[in-house]
């Protein structure tokens with residue numbers, strides 16, 4: 001069987017973690033089986049449509065390396081791939097249902113429908129439109145919604161993740177197929193599209209599970225083969241038992257990208273949010289995900305979103321790229337993340353800075369906050385120096401003396417190289433009798449006035465003799 005999957009997002013502007021995960025599993029399944037992955041833009045809800053949102057979806061997928069075989073940009077034999085351009089197709093299929101007596105134009109004014117709804121809520125009974133189905137229905141014409149005529153019955157079906165399912169007639173209703181504005185509802189459009197596009201596996205959020213009996217009824221009424229149904233578990237907020245929402249601090253996928261999360265880490269993290277291969281492995285390349293993915297290891301319970309884990313994985317990926325592909329390869333990813341002060345420095349210098357700091361980065365944007373002093377002299381902050389936990393026991397005059405001794409030693413150093421610098425620091429320790437934490441904190445803070453810097457000898461090596469000595473002298477004068 002040629003496996004055909006699809007990602008069918010609505011262009012509503014914000015692509016959250018859950019949306020993107022719904023693209024990853026169809027992608028992995030299609031690639032693993034040398035099948036086809038379709039991108040279909042479900043833009044029939046014109047009220048929620050956001051200009052530019054389709055481009056955002058395309059960008060996000062491209063960034064993550066989730067290329068599609070059919071859809072916008074690439075085209076394909078089953079287009080158009082924008083639902084808004086498929087109106088005629090939906091109307092044609094709607095007319096089939098009218099012809100077979102399974103759809104009717106609904107003249108009921110919306111106020112009336114509200115009344116029915118209220119009645120039911122007062123009587124504390126579920127609102128089912130089919131109980132209020134109009135008896136006299138006009139011919140269908142633009143401006144009138146078209147409804148399905150439900151013939152409720154029991155349904156049994158298998159969901160690849162949720163297992164064997166059963167639903168009684170009480171959940172089936174006269175759902176709207178075509179809205180007043182002539183656009184189809186999601187409920188109707190996706191059935192027609194999945195069938196016409198040959199989709200074999202419908203993979204989507206579990207929120208559609210409760211509507212599935214209505215979809216099964218539509219497949220039957222339209223005489224369409226039902227695809228395999230794969231409900232993906234909810235992504236849960238970090239706390240509590242609710243679905244992850246905008247308010248839970250989860251950023252949109254592109255915000256993470258702009259903050260310097262690597263595509264590899266994002267893909268790795270999201271793929272493992274609700275799926276595992278039964279091993280302890282945590283770091284997966286895209287190829288490993290394609291190889292190891294299996295539907296039967298998608299978990300049925302909600303998967304908790306954990307940003308700390310995402311950032312941890314990102315750190316792992318930063319190191320992996322540096323270690324396996326080299327400093328230049330990681331540097332190529334950093335273009336947008338340097339502080340403004342770095343603008344006038346050349347690539348070689350920035351590669352050196354990156355090489356000594358990369359293993360401390362959580363995201364690439366940490367470069368902005370952690371490397372400024374490599375490019376510009378920091379402002380001298382004597383309080384920071386004097387109140388440092390290792391230095392506060394030492395008097396100011398002793399600090400000054402110690403700094404001067406260090407300056408002398410470093411001035412005399414013939415080779416300004418990391419190893420020689422380390423040797424000089426070790427000699428200084430022996431000669432002054434100070435603890436490493438004391439001596440090194442003094443020099444480190446004097447050079448950076450930052451809460452953190454890489455190993456001291458490496459920092460001095462990158463800063464160079466002139467800058468290092470100038471900064472230490474300036475601090476010695478200021479104490």
Ligand code: GLU
Nearest residue numbers: 008009010042190203204
């Ligand atoms: N357009 C729907 C959404 O964005 C897609 C659901 C599906 O994949 O069928 O939620």
